[in-house]
Amino acid sequence: xxxxxDMIPENIKNGKMPNAASFFAGIGGFDLGLEQVGMKVxxxxxxxxxxxxxxxxxxxxxxxxxDINQVKSDxxxxxxxxxxxxxxxxxxxxxNQGKRRGLEGERSGLFYKxxxxxKDHKPRWVIIENVPGLLNSHQGxxxxxxxxxxxxxxxxxxxxxxxxxxxxxxxxxxxxYVIAQVLETSxxxxxxxxxxxxxxxxxxxxxxxxxxxxxxxxTFQKQIALLSNMPVLEENQxxxxxLKDTETTGKAIPLIAEELRMLYVRRLMPSECEILQGFPVHxxxxxxxx
Numbered sequence: 001x002x003x004x005x006d007m008i009p010e011n012i013k014n015g016k017m018p019n020a021a022s023f024f025a026g027i028g029g030f031d032l033g034l035e036q037v038g039m040k041v042x043x044x045x046x047x048x049x050x051x052x053x054x055x056x057x058x059x060x061x062x063x064x065x066x067d068i069n070q071v072k073s074d075x076x077x078x079x080x081x082x083x084x085x086x087x088x089x090x091x092x093x094x095x096n097q098g099k100r101r102g103l104e105g106e107r108s109g110l111f112y113k114x115x116x117x118x119k120d121h122k123p124r125w126v127i128i129e130n131v132p133g134l135l136n137s138h139q140g141x142x143x144x145x146x147x148x149x150x151x152x153x154x155x156x157x158x159x160x161x162x163x164x165x166x167x168x169x170x171x172x173x174x175x176x177y178v179i180a181q182v183l184e185t186s187x188x189x190x191x192x193x194x195x196x197x198x199x200x201x202x203x204x205x206x207x208x209x210x211x212x213x214x215x216x217x218x219t220f221q222k223q224i225a226l227l228s229n230m231p232v233l234e235e236n237q238x239x240x241x242x243l244k245d246t247e248t249t250g251k252a253i254p255l256i257a258e259e260l261r262m263l264y265v266r267r268l269m270p271s272e273c274e275i276l277q278g279f280p281v282h283x284x285x286x287x288x289x290x
Contacts, residue, residue, distance in 0.1 A: 021045075021076055021123070023068060023085030023114055027054040027284055029277070030084040030127070042077050045085075053286035068113050073120035083118065086129035086175075087111045092142065094133045102137035103145055115149050126150070128178040132161055135176060146178070155180035169278045 021043040022031045031041045044055055045065040055064055065071050091105025103109050118126055128146075135143050150157050157180045164173035271281045 018081035018124070019077065019079050020082040020084060021080040023083065023117075024087050024110075025051065025055060026086075027051050027279070028058055029279070030086070030129070031055075031059065032279070034082065034084065039082060043075075043080060045071055050286065054284050057286060058283075068110055068117075071113075071117065073117055076117065076121055078121075080121075081124040082127065083121075083123040083125070084127040084129075085114055087114055089131040089133070092133040092137045093131050100133065100137055102142040108142075111146065112149075115153065118150075119153050122154070122182055124182050126155065126178075126180040128176075128180075130176050130178075132174050132176055135161075150178075150180045153182075155182055164278070169276065171276050 017038040017040065019042045020031070020034045020039045022028070022034075022041055023045045025031060025044045025046040026048070028044075031044065035041060041059060041062055043063045043065075044059065045068050046052060046055060047066050047068070052064065052066070055062075063075075063077070065075060087110050088107035091101045091103070091108035093100070101108070103111055134146070137143070147157055157178060159176060159178040161174055161176050164171060164175070268276070270284055274281055274283050
């Protein structure tokens with residue numbers, strides 16, 4: 001969230017920061033970022049039980065709802081001016097090639113419920129995040145529906161694709177970000193284009209065959225060790241299994257060693273995953289297993 005304060009209008013910086021409502025909150029990525037710039041999260045909605053544990057750990061006093069289908073407008077504090085949410089991506093993701101139902105899907109179709117709550121409540125700002133597949137699902141018609149819906153609700157809308165590797169995380173993670181502002185036709189554009197630091201990052205992202213950012217110049221393994229003070233594992237060493245690993249997921253994720261040669265394969269541990277995603281170490285430690 002470095003530089004995010006520059007994206008906030010002066011009249012908000014110099015006054016009271018707005019309260020925020022977080023939908024599809026996950027483990028609180030949006031929530032953490034908004035609070036780092038001074039906003040206060042007063043409402044959360046997330047259906048996953050493990051995520052509930054994480055959210056309760058960090059926001060024990062915040063209203064937390066489960067199924068968004070059961071949320072009513074009156075459940076959301078009226079003084080929330082900023083709403084954020086990345087509705088489920090499974091029906092939009094390119095990883096589901098051939099099976100993408102887009103906004104017609106049961107999971108990604110929850111956008112309509114989110115839009116219904118926006119219609120009833122009319123927060124001043126709406127932030128939406130999703131996978132790049134949102135842009136081409138159903139030949140772009142799904143994204144057209146999203147834009148038209150927000151326009152019908154009285155919002156001006158801007159969007160841009162950002163890659164997390166240009167913002168300090170050691171991974172390539174492209175996501176679509178949409179900002180909508182009520183009763184404003186062009187104002188949201190300034191959040192993406194008027195800041196010199198963002199302009200520089202966008203220019204870097206558009207240049208081919210450029211040097212990689214510092215976070216990518218070192219190997220993933222060394223970058224993780226640098227950020228977390230964890231020991232770098234050599235070729236014949238094994239990870240410390242006293243820490244919980246991700247075995248419950250059934251997915252083995254390789255780490256790439258020096259000069260991009262595969263020296264060993266092991267599962268990423270939670271603390272490593274947290275760092276790769278930009279969270280503080282031990283953020284997801286709870287009393288129940290994921």
